Amino acid sequence: MALRNVVCRGDEILAKKAKEVKEINSRILEMLDDMLETMHESNGIGIAAPQVGILKQMFIVEVDDTFIELINPQILETKGTQVDEEGCLSVPGVIGKVERPQYVKIRGLNRKGETVVYEATDLVARALCHEYDHLQGILFVDKAFDIRDVELDVEE
DSSP states (O other): OOOOOOOOTTOGGGGSOOBOOOOOOHHHHHHHHHHHHHHHHTTOSEEEGGGGTOOBSEEEEEETTEEEEEEEEEEEEEESOEEEEEOOTTSTTEEEEEEEOSEEEEEEEOTTSOEEEEEEEHHHHHHHHHHHHHHTTOOGGGTOEEEEEOOOOOOO
16 A cells, blocks of 8 residues: 555646546555545545546545445435535645535445445544545535635644
């Protein structure tokens, strides 16, 4: 595994729609492992491939005991709404309130190429939708209101 550079707002890759993964091979698995390491190093709860410069439909969400790794995800169903603050590894130092579904049902492939379906609510649903948006070329700030700068915790 290796750390990858997180692409920040202003880079055109973040505004592009990600391409379908045609084959799950060792390179795709290595990218997923690198994304996980990068997300952990950055203290994130989710990361999508475009955020590390890879225009592929893949993302990872990890909230408490929930770990979801999806390739070629599709949102099948949403219900309700929730509004809460979000941030993003690709938009450091900025938070804003975003309306998201309270519930989401999503399908995709796992790293073994098997079809998996997840149902989630609350923060996990929010994170899944946030990362799915990255694959569509949408940043949270494109949907957010009450956007403001925050102090970043920087280790010296």
